[in-house]
Amino acid sequence: MDRTLFEKIWQHHLVEKLDDGAALIYIDRVFLHERTGSIALKSLAADQRPVVSPEHVFCTMDHIVDTLVGRGDNTQVPSGKNFILATREACIDAKIKLFDVTDPQQGIVHVVSPELGIVQPGATLVCPDSHTCSQGALGALAWGIGSSEAEHALATKTLRVSKPKTMKVNFNGELGFGVSAKDMILYLIAAYGAAGGAGYVIEFCGEAVTGLDIEARLTLCNMAVEFSAFTGLVAPDDKAIEYLKGREYAPKGALWTQAVTFWQSLFTDEHAQFDKVIDIDCAGIGPTITWGNSPQHACAVDASVPHIDKNATENQRKAMQRAYEYMGLSPGTPLKGLPIGAAFIGSCTNSRLSDLRLAAKVLTGRKVAPGVNAICVPGSTTVKRQAEAEGLDKIFIDAGFEWREAGCSMCFFAGGESFAYRQRVVTSTNRNFESRQGPETRSHLASPATVAACAIAGCIADVREYL
Numbered sequence: 121m122d123r124t125l126f127e128k129i130w131q132h133h134l135v136e137k138l139d140d141g142a143a144l145i146y147i148d149r150v151f152l153h154e155r156t157g158s159i160a161l162k163s164l165a166a167d168q169r170p171v172v173s174p175e176h177v178f179c180t181m182d183h184i185v186d187t188l189v190g191r192g193d194n195t196q197v198p199s200g201k202n203f204i205l206a207t208r209e210a211c212i213d214a215k216i217k218l219f220d221v222t223d224p225q226q227g228i229v230h231v232v233s234p235e236l237g238i239v240q241p242g243a244t245l246v247c248p249d250s251h252t253c254s255q256g257a258l259g260a261l262a263w264g265i266g267s268s269e270a271e272h273a274l275a276t277k278t279l280r281v282s283k284p285k286t287m288k289v290n291f292n293g294e295l296g297f298g299v300s301a302k303d304m305i306l307y308l309i310a311a312y313g314a315a316g317g318a319g320y321v322i323e324f325c326g327e328a329v330t331g332l333d334i335e336a337r338l339t340l341c342n343m344a345v346e347f348s349a350f351t352g353l354v355a356p357d358d359k360a361i362e363y364l365k366g367r368e369y370a371p372k373g374a375l376w377t378q379a380v381t382f383w384q385s386l387f388t389d390e391h392a393q394f395d396k397v398i399d400i401d402c403a404g405i406g407p408t409i410t411w412g413n414s415p416q417h418a419c420a421v422d423a424s425v426p427h428i429d430k431n432a433t434e435n436q437r438k439a440m441q442r443a444y445e446y447m448g449l450s451p452g453t454p455l456k457g458l459p460i461g462a463a464f465i466g467s468c469t470n471s472r473l474s475d476l477r478l479a480a481k482v483l484t485g486r487k488v489a490p491g492v493n494a495i496c497v498p499g500s501t502t503v504k505r506q507a508e509a510e511g512l513d514k515i516f517i518d519a520g521f522e523w524r525e526a527g528c529s530m531c532f533f534a535g536g537e538s539f540a541y542r543q544r545v546v547t548s549t550n551r552n553f554e555s556r557q558g559p560e561t562r563s564h565l566a567s568p569a570t571v572a573a574c575a576i577a578g579c580i581a582d583v584r585e586y587l
């Protein structure tokens with residue numbers, strides 16, 4: 121019988137079917153970070169339960185650790201140092217590979233894992249972090265879990281999972297000028313709502329997806345969780361194989377050849393059925409930006425803040441009203457030209473080398489508008505080093521951007537770093553929730569190239585005018 125890519129990976133990892141539609145699934149890799157991973161490790165140690173296969177567990181410092189140059193163990197979170205110290209100690213005790221603060225491979229978990237070849241096609245990978253779905257870009261089944269599930273996975277290499285339904289999202293046609301993976305995913309979420317993917321594992325397909333490089337696919341899959349999906353994935357193709365070749369944790373020699381043969385079997389068979397199919401015509405996607413405080417509040421950058429739909433329910437009406445109020449905007453206001461106070465390029469969504477290159481293209485020979493606090497935080501120390509080797513840091517700094525150490529940084533106020541009270545920020549991150557980037561900050565999600573254009577303009581701007 122023809123099977124979807126998801127079904128193939130699922131069956132390959134099925135240990136046992138459980139009676140209520142759930143299954144026990146074999147877990148190949150666990151990734152941890154100092155915010156949630158330390159909790160799981162501490163709790164396991166307290167119960168005197170060992171990590172069963174430490175060579176398949178990895179941990180990084182990304183959420184809480186400061187991103188200011190010369191940071192050491194510094195953090196802006198009161199009591200944050202305890203997380204850093206506890207993580208370090210727990211990783212030593214459990215013999216887990218830790219990408220510590222000063223490690224040349226440190227960085228955001230979802231950036232580090234692909235760039236080191238830790239995530240691989242057909243594998244299962246879990247992490248107590250919701251954006252683990254990013255890693256499906258390489259054809260893995262990767263999803264976010266809670267800390268207690270992480271304990272289970274660490275102690276048993278298995279996890280009880282309710283089987284998701286399958287959805288195929290086809291991005292048909294070619295992407296327009298200045299349009300990126302970030303615009304694609306924002307467009308999808310705006311069109312079908314932030315709950316549109318609930319209960320589904322999504323396979324992203326279509327010529328626009330196969331046309332994306334791996335880093336852009338990571339951006340696309342990163343926001344599957346903002347669509348409420350269980351996770352997202354893209355079938356591994358030659359680009360994925362090429363991307364993984366030679367990476368530190370990728371198989372080598374005969375094992376590589378074997379792995380490639382297996383990876384080449386990972387695609388959805390021609391007649392496999394999905395529970396739901398969505399078709400998107402890429403001709404309709406332009407540079408996209410959010411106006412409200414849900415990722416579904418997104419529209420074309422040259423559009424205006426939308427009015428409440430006539431058929432909206434009472435709850436939808438209230439949510440729209442709250443979004444206008446919170447963002448300090450009225451329906452009908454054009455987004456283009458709206459003054460901003462800050463610009464942020466970073467996060468597991470858009471902080472890889474290709475993102476920085478695109479932004480740098482916009483910034484070259486230009487200056488950030490006066491009064492705009494512009495910050496760039498590379499996703500990993502490896503990305504930072506590579507960017508510096510190409511002179512991208514100079515372009516950012518000359519334009520007036522701050523250039524920082526790798527980490528989650530201003531993506532996540534709970535990690536300690538923040539923008540100013542009620543500041544309007546154009547940001548390459550994935551969440552525009554209330555106070556996500558600081559006290560009552562007003563975040564507008566967009567692609568890194570759009571963020572760069574806005575930083576130069578001092579207001580929301582159309583990146584196509586800057587390319």
Ligand SMILES: CC(C)[C@H](C(=O)O)[C@@H](O)C(=O)O
Pocket residue numbers: 155156183248249250251264532
């Ligand atoms: C701290 C962590 C649990 C959280 C997540 O799961 O996503 C964070 O990474 C986020 O982006 O909000």
Ligand code: SF4
Pocket residue numbers: 182183228249251467468469527528531532549550
């Ligand atoms: S960069 Fe942001 S979204 Fe990604 S893991 Fe860190 S806090 Fe979460």
